Amino acid sequence: MEYDFRKIEAEWKKYWADKEVYKVSNDSAKPKCYVLDMFPYPSGAGLHVGHPLGYIASDIYARYKRLKGYNVLHPMGFDAFGLPAEQYAMETGQHPAVTTEKNIARYREQLDNIGFCYDWSREVRTSDPKYYKWTQWIFLQLFHSWYDRTQQKARPIKELIVILEQEGNEYYACPGDETLTFSGEQWKDYSEAEQRNVLMQYRMAYQGYAQVWWCEALGTVLANDEVVNGVSERGGHPVERKNMRQWFLRITEYAERLLTSLDTLDWTDAMKEMQRNWIGKSNGAEVQFRVAQRASPQPSPKEREVLRDTARGGLTPALSEGEGGVAGLTGPVAANNEDPTWRTADKTLYDKISPLQNELKNHQTEAEDILWQEVRNSKLGVKIRRQHIVGRFVADFICIPKNLVIEVDGKIHAEREKEDAARTEYLEDRGFKVIRFTNDEVIGNVTAVIEKIKRVLNDQNENELRDTSLSFGEGRGEAFITVFTTRPDTIFGVDFMVLAPEHELVDNITTVEQSKAIDEYRTYVKSRSERERMSEVKQVTGCFTGAYVKHPLTGNELPVWISEYVLVGYGTGAIMAVPSGDDRDHAFAKHFDIPVTNIFGDRYTGEKAYSDKNGVIENSDFLSGMSIKEATEAAISALEKTGGKRKVNYRLRDAGFSRQRYWGEPFPIMYVDDIPYGNDEPIVHNNHILGELPVELPMVEHYKPGPEGQGPLANIEDWVETEAGERETNTMPGYAGSSWYFLRYMDPHNDAAFADRKATDYWQQVDLYIGGTEHAVGHLLYSRMWTKALHDLGHIGFDEPFKKLLNQGMIQGSSRFVYKFSNSGHIQPEYDFSKLASIFISKDMVEESHHDENVKADILEFIKQNDGINSVVLANKKQGFDLTQNRVDVSLVDGYELNVEGFKKWRPENSNAAFYLNRDGKYICGAEVEKMSKSKYNVVNPDDIVSQYGADTFRMYEMFLGPIDVSKPWDTKGIEGVHRFLKKLWRLYADEQQGWIVTDEPATAAELKTLHKTIRKINDDIERFSFNTSVSQFMICVNELNNCHKREIVQPLAVLICPFAPHIAEELWHKLGNEGTVLDAAFPVAEDRYLVDNTKVYPVAVNGRTRAEMEFAIDAEDTFVQSEVLANEAIQKWMEGKGLKKFIYVKGKMINVVV
RNA sequence: GCCCUGGUGGCGGAAUCGGUAGACGCGCAGGACUUAAAAUCCUGUUUGCUGUAAGGCGAGUACGGGUUCAAUUCCCGUCUGGGGCACCA
Secondary structure, three states: OOOOHHHHHHHHHHHHHHHOOOOOOOOOOOOEEEEEEOOOOOOOOOOOOOOHHHHHHHHHHHHHHHHOOOEEEOOOOEOOOOHHHHHHHHHHOOOHHHHHHHHHHHHHHHHHHOOOOOOHHHOOEOOOHHHHHHHHHHHHHHHOEEEEOOOOEEEEHHHHHHHHHHHOOOOOOOOOOOOOOOOHHHHHHOOHHHHHHHHHOOEOEEEEEEEEEEEOOOOEEEOHHHEEOOEEOOOOOEOEEEEEEEEEEOHHHHHHHHHHHHHHOEOOHHHHHHHHHHHOEEEEEEEEEEEOOOOOOOOOHHHHHHHHHHHOOOOOOOOOOOOOOOOOOOOOOOOOOOOHHHHHEOHHHHHHHHHHHHHHHHOOOHHHHHHHHHHHHOOOOOOOEEEEEEEOEEEEEEEOOOOEEEEEEOOOOHHHHHHHHHHHHHHHHOOOEEEEEEHHHHHHOHHHHHHHHHHHHHHOOOOOOOOOOOOOOOOOOOOEEEEEEOOHHHHHHOOEEEEOOOOOOHHHHOOHHHHHHHHHHHHHHHOOOHHHHHHOOOOOOOEEEEEEEEOOOOOOEEEEEEOOOOOOOOOOOEEEEOOOOOHHHHHHHHHOOOOOOOOOHHHOOOOOOOOOOOOEOOOOHHHOOOEHHHHHHHHHHHHHOOOOEEEEEEOOOOEEOOEOOOOOOEOOEEEEOOEEEEOOOOOEEOOEEOOOOOOOOOOOOOOOOOHHHOOHHHHOHHHHEOOOOEEOOOEOOOHHHHOOHHHHOOOOOOOOOOOOHHHHHHHOOEOEEEEEHHHOOOHHHHHHHHHHHHHHOOOOOOOOOEOEEEEEOOEEEEEEEEEEEEOOOOOOOOOOHHHOOOEEEOHHHHHHHHHOHHHHHHHHHHHHHHOOOOOOOHHHOOOOOEEEEEEEOHHHEEOOEEOHHHHHHHOHHHOOOEEEOOOOOOOEOEEEEEOOOHHHOOOOOHHHHHHHHOHHHHHHHHHHOOOOOOOEEOOOOOHHHHHHHHHHHHOOOEEOOOEEOOEOOOOOHHHHHHHHHHHHHHHHHHHOOOHHHHHHHHHHHHHHHOOOOEHHHHHHHHHHOOOOOHHHHHHHHHHOOOOOOHHHOOOOOOOHHHOOOOEEEEEEEEOOEEEEEEEEEOOOOHHHHHHHHHHOHHHHHHHOOOOOOEEEEEOOOEEEEEO
16 A cells, blocks of 8 residues: 555545535634735746745645634635736737636646645635725725824715814815815815815825826836836837826825834734835924025026927927826815916916016007907906916916916917917816917907807806916915925035926926026936936936025025936925935035035045934034034924924825726726716716716727827727716726735625625634735735725724734746857858857856867867858857857756757757757756746746645645745755655555554654654744744654554644645545544644653863763752763863863753863 | 845755754765665765774854854844835736
């Protein structure tokens, strides 16, 4: 009776499935335990041997806990939405739902093959409408809620509305626009559009603007992944950053709670540290620098346009730029300011534009004058103004309450048309309607013109603006650059300012002289990724704006630069540069020859910035002589008098939640007159309710992007345009479904709620969560936030999802390479290179050729004989030969030796290739450790290992490879050893000739000691997730038991190994005569009475160096031990008669004699 | 660049709280069984020197310092592999 793992494993897999032994009930008297794996994205490549590493670990733990008497929830499902399926669809035309279904089936088969104890009746798939109905539902909860900073929790938006009606927002600052203030009365006066606009600034799920990679050539938005070296990965087309309206989650409001509650979690310090850094809390001050008014004039709008066109080679006017900021919708009209000019003008440019306005007023054209007289006399019912400043323009006529701009133009020519189009776009972006008339039209038939104006005014709804104020800065004609600094103590060391190139002020402060340079620089920056901008520190780039700010304390003027190293999304998008104290600022100052103020005395050498945080501040007015801590406090106090303030800053940014993709959750959002409503809002429009959940993803014909970079859904007109309104066409990102899936497993088939409260109250948090560190900040942060939000809104009873987190390392691939002769660099036109044959040189011979001329000559001769064109390399004999390195499928390589015949079949173009072999007649491949991936031909399928050795061997071998959290390359070397161990274990129970050999003889003390030592070790190892040492201990145990077949020993052993090797354990359990699954057995208990030793062999060291071994009773007295040791001959010899200095006796450990 | 993490024999790794470095397995070498092979079993295997041998002496946990009676373990610095850096999941 031999160990027939194929038969055993098939049999018990079927038994487990038939008897539903893994089915878990929500109703149990046992204590609960929730063990979860990060669910996989079902890629087309299938599972490789790296994936199951964590799954095996969690499976061992789940089985162990079950044996220990727990009710264990151990589910599995699929993160089924994602970009790869969509890309695959674009390439092959297959619908992502189809390929995903296929991939999941394969994953399922592979997982089952390994014998995991998942309760598949609880499987979830994020792409299933029954699942994403609740993803949408949770999104709506976030949309319908806001964060109350006083109570530090999310609350329903309804409650905010009540507050705003009563008292305005005086006590509840608007997180989307901190400058927005209004009273209860003002709130009530707002139109619905304005109110919804304000609420949007409060919502946990809100709309704002963010930059995406836009690829003109592909007409689509690209992921960071798809942009390589500044061009698109597919096709290599140029890409640029584009500002798009997007959904966001206001995770920043949770920053403090996400930070502090980390302390309650049993995660590794490294993991917590990563989250802390991601959240990036820093204490410091916000400082305001007033933009100085200088003699040098800023360009007029029209001058600016011309300049810009010149800079861009006259291509795209970009007047809608400069909105900046991640979440950038400005609030509605600041209703407390009565001056209508003030309401529409760009304040920073007011002083510059104002004279132009007056000039234009005094020099009206004939047509303008005619129209003005007509407008004044015809009772239009609304006030029309002329020559009015809007943003950076002077509009000919404007009707503010109706947001209408009327322009009267001279002769239309191409240049002017372009300018006008840009201007119209700028104004329309800000909610104005623009109508144009030519001089001829006005002069020829002014009545018709007035009639048209009337019609348009009628159609224009009042106050339908998203944004009319365009305001920033706090006073007329003034602008401020706000910076956040963690080092207010260095305020007197500020030598210049640096703005992010995308900063909204750049357009307004740049002088005429610098305008062209700034535009050119910004064009360059657009092509750079954030990663590049942060990492390439050696190369200093930047551009002077021509503007200056006033230092808030000294009043000195400081130049304002822009540079790519300042990112718009970080802090305020601007920094005060202190070159003597910051490395990058220092490099910048040196590069652009900006004089450096030294505030650190001798510690700053002029060569390198002094960025340490100790010592005193010097050369800093009243801060001089203070420590950094004191100076920080004193500086903040002083700055507070000039508009600065103490501030806590977080690096965390709001999470972008829109994707311009097809294969993701549709948003349950409906636009009515361009105002977004939640699909569940009780609003009736055109006699239609907005809709119900789920909003199902419609079928599409193709996956091409929609117009203007929208997602593919925008192409389906029938779907977008509904009776009730217009649907949102973006979809949710990958992390939407995965942010809450652990809750769904608790109650996966519930159609009335995402999960019944009873179920979530029973299962509570995940007790053990296993997954890779690559999720450290993405998935783990978002799911923590969702959990907190659901908790705040009263849907669940806990606010942290994952109590204990265990990180699994990666199993990397070990790639193999072949070396092919190539003719690069041997341009010899007399040869027909199309006839060049494939020649591969063995790796070891390539290496020998580097230092052995004979080998080199031999290889060259070989090439000459086999290259099909004869003697191509001879002319280059001195240099040798060029090789290209190509990956080869690892299945064609045994260790490092290439299966040459297999290789020829694998790549038919090489079927006639010649191989230069080594002296043993082998072709040796090169090797490199890389990510395991299909494209690198280094993927190893677990199915192959399982069919060769069995699932039990595979499970134990993966664990035996090393600690669960350490990454290592896959290598099957050694799997034989584990397989041999299982065979050896089997032989404790059964013999090939004699069959079943378990006896009822009583065990010896030594055998019991071995067993109980093993029980204790396995128990401890599982508790601390040290599975590799468990496997070792099993091996030691079986070795020590030698030929013991006693039931008293081998029955507990069968239970003990069940978590690791469930199939063989089940087989042995039943063969031992037990009924039911081994999972219902009890985990054996280690009994101390078999384990206690009376004596211990101590290592005895002299001065820390072990010189002898001596045996003592475990409870031997110090004095007795000391006298015995000192009397020992070997010890005496090593003491060399020197006196005893110290005698160290650590009970149960060792003895050290210090002389 | 920044953050995290690792580096121990020919290889995967062990040493759980600062206490005999190299457990266990692979590989390799030698041997037993066998007509032979497979399977199985036994012995040896960090390294240098020394000894016929039992053994003895020294070095050694990426590198350079430090703390300690004692350091793979703690501290400082350097080199180096891997992961993450906000639209891959």
